[in-house]
Amino acid sequence: EAGVAQSPRYKIIEKRQSVAFWCNPISGHATLYWYQQILGQGPKLLIQFQNNGVVDDSQLPKDRFSAERLKGVDSTLKIQPAKLEDSAVYLCASSLDLGQGIYEQFFGPGTRLTVL
Amino acid sequence: AQKITQTQPGMFVQEKEAVTLDCTYDTSDQSYGLFWYKQPSSGEMIFLIYQGSYDEQNATEGRYSLNFQKARKSANLVISASQLGDSAMYFCAMRGAGNQFYFGTGTSLTVIP
Numbered sequence: 197e198a199g200v201a202q203s204p205r206y207k208i209i210e211k212r213q214s215v216a217f218w219c220n221p222i223s224g225h226a227t228l229y230w231y232q233q234i235l236g237q238g239p240k241l242l243i244q245f246q247n248n249g250v251v252d253d254s255q256l257p258k259d260r261f262s263a264e265r266l267k268g269v270d271s272t273l274k275i276q277p278a279k280l281e282d283s284a285v286y287l288c289a290s291s292l293d294l295g296q297g298i299y300e301q302f303f304g305p306g307t308r309l310t311v312l
Numbered sequence: 313a314q315k316i317t318q319t320q321p322g323m324f325v326q327e328k329e330a331v332t333l334d335c336t337y338d339t340s341d342q343s344y345g346l347f348w349y350k351q352p353s354s355g356e357m358i359f360l361i362y363q364g365s366y367d368e369q370n371a372t373e374g375r376y377s378l379n380f381q382k383a384r385k386s387a388n389l390v391i392s393a394s395q396l397g398d399s400a401m402y403f404c405a406m407r408g409a410g411n412q413f414y415f416g417t418g419t420s421l422t423v424i425p
Binding site: 227229231237238239240241244246251252285287289300301302303305306308 | 316318347349355356357358359362403405410411412413414415416417418
């Protein structure tokens with residue numbers, strides 16, 4: 197079974213530039229998550245999709261971040277314009293209901309963003 | 313508000329010894345799930361163990377066990393017979409009623425040979 201795919205793995209941009217990340221979840225997983233993990237901290241949920249609908253985007257800085265999940269499969273996360281504090285690893289995860297309320301998340305390798 | 317607290321930034325354990333990583337949580341949900349993840353230096357997040365709020369028995373997965381004390385709102389991870397490959401960051405996480413996940417700040421575990 198293929199895992200969660202993310203690209204690119206690394207990205208370096210200057211502040212005020214734009215950047216986009218792509219995520220392909222595990223086939224059949226209805227729920228997709230984007231997390232931001234700043235060095236030394238735990239992952240922070242940015243947005244959660246159930247199929248192609250947004251479940252939670254309360255911590256997404258909507259003035260600069262946007263995300264979409266077309267057709268309930270792939271997803272893209274965009275930052276426009278980037279700030280220095282956006283430097284982090286962006287993790288994508290997907291999950292399947294295993295029954296009895298168990299939602300194990302499978303994570304992708306992440307995209308490490310450096311904003312100069 | 314949902315919150316996960318991990319109070320141990322760093323822990324050391326001798327190889328083959330057991331170690332307990334602490335996690336406390338705060339939630340008003342009646343139904344929730346608690347997870348532990350391992351994040352090696354390579355960066356990937358690896359699922360270790362799950363405990364449901366209604367599970368009466370503590371979860372176990374191989375060398376991992378979860379010491380669940382619901383009244384105290386704690387979900388400590390116990391790793392038995394530590395191995396060098398266990399050196400990593402460990403994150404406690406909670407799934408709330410809306411299926412959102414909340415992560416703690418993590419504990420860095422170093423296994424000493």
